[in-house]
Amino acid sequence: MASPSVLAAMTMQVLEAAASLGADVAAIREEAGLEDEWLADPDGRVPLEHHLKMWEILARRGDGLQVGARIGIPALGVIGYAMQHEATVGEALAWQQRVGAVLYPGLVPQLERRRDAAGDYVVFVRAMVPAFARLREPVYAQAAAVAAMMRAIAGAAAKLSFVALPMSRPPDPRAVEEHFACPVAWDAPLLQLGFPAAVLAVPLPRSDPRLFGYLARRAEDMLARLPDGASWADRVRREIAGALAEGEPRLAAVARRLAVSERTLHRRLLDEQTNFAGLVDEARHARALQLLADRSLSASEVAFLLGYAEPAAFFRAFKRWTGETPQGWRKRGESA
Structure with a gap:
């Protein structure tokens, strides 16, 4: 199995951003073990362990917000450039979800639609590695980079509605809260950035179908040439995770995304001692526990975000997973 790597x-782009802030990039590269040949081509690959080491070093500086604000679109390589030439913000983000593994599987936050009394939102959601949450600065950088990416493609329409950070509130949170200029929640179970859902319909000023097609083919070719280090079950899990908020994940749709027939995908999952329905159930179970930890979401809203047509189906599934209702699980968590 190939070692994991990032674009x-x-x-x-992270190193360039750090350099613009006065960091000694040569020293960082040496300490992180980043070899020149890895950085010679933007479309090349950098071993994940060295990329993470770079972030550990950068975290000492305390300028994650500033680094993230400076990376945005350029850090996405060909994916970022292609996104700018899609027709609308929504189409650009949907395409990014499909090819995000080129950057690194799981790095691109999932997209969710949320509707409540306060409004209709599109929300970027990502579970952060605990080590990064402890370092804080990489989480700040990810949040700032998402905001910068949205401003780059949508302009003034990309106005943040809220940010939730999976870390404790610092003694002085003013720098963070002023940077995002919107309500910031602390101690959240997941990193979340919400924008008005209307931004999805915003047309992109640089839309160019031919140029998008050219760049998209390049990105999709890179996706196809990634080392085959993931099991079929892992690939399907990633596709299911991205599809949950859109409704019931379907085997046919996932098979198309993975460029195989339904029969072939079914057989390959059986070879790995699993099946599609089981993987959907597993993904919903894990995601349900994460979403229920967010007290601002009702159980019915969680059911919607998990792709259930009716809340009752979610309640039955949750009882099967845990032996209790969503409300009972929450109450037990409060008293623990």
């Missing part, structure tokens, strides 16, 4: 453009 070199990401590492390169």
Whole structure:
């Protein structure tokens, strides 16, 4: 199995951003063990362990917000450039979800639609590695980079509605709260950035179908050439995770995304001692526990975000998973 890696453009842009803030990039590269050949081509790959080491070093500086604000679109390499030439913000983000593994599987936050009494939102959601949450600065950088990416493609329409950070509130949170200029929640179970859902319909000023097609083919070719280090079950899990908020994940749709027939995908999952329905159930179970930890969401809203047509189906499934209702699980968590 190939060692995990990230798109070199990401590492390169982070280093360039740090350099613009006065960091000694040569020293960082040496300490992180980043070899020149890895950074020679933006479309190349950098071993994940060295990319993470770079972030550990950068976290000492305390300028994650400023680094994230400076990376945005360039850190996405060909994916970022292609996104700018899609027709609308929504189409650009949907395409990014499909090819995000080029950057690194799981790095691109999932997209969710949320409707409540306060409004209709599109929300970027990502579970952060605990080590990064402890370092704080990489989480700040991810949040700032998402905001910068949205401003780059949508302009003034990309106005943040809220941010939730999976870390404790610092003694002085003013720098963070002023940076995002919107309500900021602390101690959240997941990193979340919400924008008005209307931003999805905003047309992109640089839309160019031919140029998008050219760049998209390049990105999709890179996706196809990624080392085959993931099991079929892992690939399907990623596709299911991205599809949950859109409704019931379907085997046919996932098979198309993975460029195989339904029969082939079914057989390959059986070879790995699993099946599609079981993986959907597993993903919903894990996601349900994460979403229920957010007290601002009702159980019915969680059911919607998990792709259930009716809350009752979610309540039955949750009782099967845990032996209790969503409300009972929450109450037990409060008293623990």
